[in-house]
Amino acid sequence: MSSICELILRFMALLLTLAAAIIIGVNKQTKFVPVQLNPAFPPVEVAARAKWHYLSALVYSLVANITASSYAAISTLVVLATRNGEAGFAQVITIFDATIVGLLFSANGAALAVGIIGYKGNSHLQWNKVCNFFDSFCDRVAISIVLSLVASFAFIALVALAVLSLQKRFATRT
Numbered sequence: 001m002s003s004i005c006e007l008i009l010r011f012m013a014l015l016l017t018l019a020a021a022i023i024i025g026v027n028k029q030t031k032f033v034p035v036q037l038n039p040a041f042p043p044v045e046v047a048a049r050a051k052w053h054y055l056s057a058l059v060y061s062l063v064a065n066i067t068a069s070s071y072a073a074i075s076t077l078v079v080l081a082t083r084n085g086e087a088g089f090a091q092v093i094t095i096f097d098a099t100i101v102g103l104l105f106s107a108n109g110a111a112l113a114v115g116i117i118g119y120k121g122n123s124h125l126q127w128n129k130v131c132n133f134f135d136s137f138c139d140r141v142a143i144s145i146v147l148s149l150v151a152s153f154a155f156i157a158l159v160a161l162a163v164l165s166l167q168k169r170f171a172t173r174t
Contacts, residue, residue, distance in 0.1 A: 006079060006161055009154045014072035016151035017104070021065035023144040027052045029137035050134040057110040058141065064107030065148055068100050068155075094162040097155050104152040111145050 028051040034043035052058040075093055082089045118138055121129040131138035 003079075003083060006158060007076065009158050009161070010072055010076040010079065013151045013154040013158070014069055014076065016147045016154065017065045017069040017072060020144045020147040020151065021062055021069055023140050023147070024052050024058055024062045024065065027058075027137060027140045027144070029134050031133060033133075048133075050130070050137040052141075055114050057107075057114040061107045061111040061144065061148065064103050065144075065151075068104055068148075068151065071096060071100055090162060090165070094159060097158045097162070101152055101155045101159065104148055104155065108145055108148050108152065111141065111148075115141055115145065 028049065030047055030049045032045040033048045035046050036043045052062060075096065078089065078093065115131075115138065117127060118134075118141075119129065119131040121127050
């Protein structure tokens with residue numbers, strides 16, 4: 001039963017991190033802003049663009065989700081290949097699962113911090129809100145962060161399953 005749960009969680013983590021990476025990777029929005037150069041002349045329309053690679057936190061989020069997605073695919077194959085294998089494989093996989101949790105949480109925290117600044121601005125630093133202007137860009141970033149957070153919890157559940165399995169093994173030995 002726990003191996004079926006593990007496979008479901010790994011597949012879910014794979015799909016969620018892949019979706020989060022794709023949403024960030026294709027995210028861009030262009031809006032035209034009226035700029036008044038001189039009060040005597042009509043405003044000039046200037047193109048303003050928002051792209052994921054303009055913000056290092058979103059680049060980090062994309063790389064972290066691609067890494068987690070790749071790891072989820074590889075670990076799923078390893079788990080399938082070594083179903084009745086040694087405990088050593090399970091321990092290594094659990095260590096990597098915990099590492100991916102840390103990677104995803106740090107990337108989500110960075111992306112969320114930048115998202116909050118984009119949503120609320122920062123009056124102390126004179127940074128204006130941008131999410132009221134690039135609304136669909138910010139919405140997609142938020143969706144990506146939520147998907148990545150759910151994937152993080154799937155990896156936490158995998159670590160918890162491994163700990164419970166280890167606890168059961170030690171309980172049967174004594």
